[in-house]
Amino acid sequence: MRQATDTPSPPDHESDNVHAFIALGSNLDQPVKQLAQAVSALDGLPGTQVLRISHMYANPPMGPQDQPDYVNAVALIATCLTPGALLEALKGLEQSAGRLSTRVWGARVLDLDILTYGDRVLNTPVLTIPHPGIAERRFVLAPWHEIAPDARLPDGRLIAELLSSAPEHPLHIVAPPTISQKRH
Numbered sequence: 001m002r003q004a005t006d007t008p009s010p011p012d013h014e015s016d017n018v019h020a021f022i023a024l025g026s027n028l029d030q031p032v033k034q035l036a037q038a039v040s041a042l043d044g045l046p047g048t049q050v051l052r053i054s055h056m057y058a059n060p061p062m063g064p065q066d067q068p069d070y071v072n073a074v075a076l077i078a079t080c081l082t083p084g085a086l087l088e089a090l091k092g093l094e095q096s097a098g099r100l101s102t103r104v105w106g107a108r109v110l111d112l113d114i115l116t117y118g119d120r121v122l123n124t125p126v127l128t129i130p131h132p133g134i135a136e137r138r139f140v141l142a143p144w145h146e147i148a149p150d151a152r153l154p155d156g157r158l159i160a161e162l163l164s165s166a167p168e169h170p171l172h173i174v175a176p177p178t179i180s181q182k183r184h
């Protein structure tokens with residue numbers, strides 16, 4: 001029988017290890033290299049390990065078409081950072097990669113978005129989790145499904161189902177996962 005002491009601590013506590021899915025994207029300055037560096041940088045964040053990483057998928061831009069094609073991937077991390085601390089850390093990595101402020105859906109050296117953080121649901125002025133727009137973005141759903149075929153959103157929807165009903169969007173693999181997959 002479970003003892004009261006087995007009850008998990010609150011998920012926003014710094015010492016909890018939470019699984020989060022991160023979307024990576026780039027369409028400037030050698031996108032494949034940018035994503036490979038970003039995976040290493042993610043793995044180097046405090047209290048954070050990259051557990052799985054998808055192949056890299058090239059695809060045409062959403063929104064303004066006067067920009068290069070994107071390369072996208074999804075990573076599964078385990079992290080002790082709170083959602084807010086993780087967001088700040090990701091913004092720090094974007095800045096280090098040389099990202100300048102851009103127009104909405106405009107070209108960028110590196111974009112790192114939190115797709116899910118455990119099964120938390122958050123709506124603050126700076127952070128929306130699950131990330132809005134997941135259901136329309138095949139370039140997020142395909143690599144996510146690749147590394148986690150059974151993954152679900154906190155509301156129970158399967159990533160596989162969202163992928164099967166997402167709008168058409170051409171994708172092709174341009175590079176393998178950049179780190180060996182660790183087993184945990």
Ligand code: ADP
Pocket residue numbers: 087104105111112113114115125126127128129130131132
């Ligand atoms: P986008 O990724 O939509 O192209 P940006 O990368 O410029 O846009 O992010 C704009 C803002 O979105 C960030 O400053 C951040 O505060 C906010 N944001 C809200 N929810 C998330 C999330 N889940 N992951 C990353 N950023 C988020």
Ligand code: MG
Pocket residue numbers: 111112113
């Ligand atoms: Mg972003």
